[in-house]
Amino acid sequence: MTKVYLGLGGNxxxxxxxxxxxxxxxxxxxWFVVRRVSSLWRSPAWGFEGPDFLNAVAQIESTTxxxxxxxxxxxxxxxxxxxxxxxxxxxPIDLDLLTWGEEIISEPGLSLPHPATPRRRFxxxxxxxxxxxLTLPGLGRISDxxxxxxxxxxxxxxxxxxxx
Numbered sequence: 001m002t003k004v005y006l007g008l009g010g011n012x013x014x015x016x017x018x019x020x021x022x023x024x025x026x027x028x029x030x031w032f033v034v035r036r037v038s039s040l041w042r043s044p045a046w047g048f049e050g051p052d053f054l055n056a057v058a059q060i061e062s063t064t065x066x067x068x069x070x071x072x073x074x075x076x077x078x079x080x081x082x083x084x085x086x087x088x089x090x091x092p093i094d095l096d097l098l099t100w101g102e103e104i105i106s107e108p109g110l111s112l113p114h115p116a117t118p119r120r121r122f123x124x125x126x127x128x129x130x131x132x133x134l135t136l137p138g139l140g141r142i143s144d145x146x147x148x149x150x151x152x153x154x155x156x157x158x159x160x161x162x163x164x
Contacts, residue, residue, distance in 0.1 A: 006060055047088045
């Protein structure tokens, strides 16, 4: 099994319950085993007008390959009402593969570690909570990226511990 970090986000509906349901579904279907989940972090919509987002990161161990898991995550988002378009927008759930072990992956439709992670404080804060010494292969230490993100954007805050 491979140690993976999975980003969860959403700003439509009961995000806490939607996240819990998603993690339960993927464990039940044997896609992965959840090891730890960060607290919930609230942040304003990023790049568009909309309700605040809740975000979290789960440390999981995957029982499949990255492309297969990505496909399952995208299918689950659609089942939950996620509509993909050319621009970002409100959504009930967003599931992002953030890392895949220590691997650097560049394949059609999949780049790992997730290339936007270093600029997304709403991902860095929960990642730092789970693994403060984490180094993103090819991208550097999250603590360095987080320090820069905190200086640039003070609009992410801890919401509450996550429980499922």
